[in-house]
Amino acid sequence: MKQARLPPLESRINELRAEIEAIIDARAQAVARESPGVPIGVIRNLLIARAPACPCAQYLQLGRAE
Numbered sequence: 001m002k003q004a005r006l007p008p009l010e011s012r013i014n015e016l017r018a019e020i021e022a023i024i025d026a027r028a029q030a031v032a033r034e035s036p037g038v039p040i041g042v043i044r045n046l047l048i049a050r051a052p053a054c055p056c057a058q059y060l061q062l063g064r065a066e
Contacts (some may be wrong), residue, residue: 018053021055024055028040028044028047031043
């Protein structure tokens with residue numbers, strides 16, 4: 001049986017980061033619905049401000065907040 005080849009690491013990282021960005025954006029949209037008048041960019045920045053700049057760390061930080 002032939003083993004499936006994994007995409008290059010760079011490709012997997014890019015796919016993962018895109019998925020994380022979508023999760024963070026969805027959370028920001030949910031908060032924005034409860035906070036009319038607050039710009040979505042401000043909400044997004046507040047959600048990820050406590051985590052390091054790495055999107056993976058931001059995702060993990062958001063997961064702990066739930």
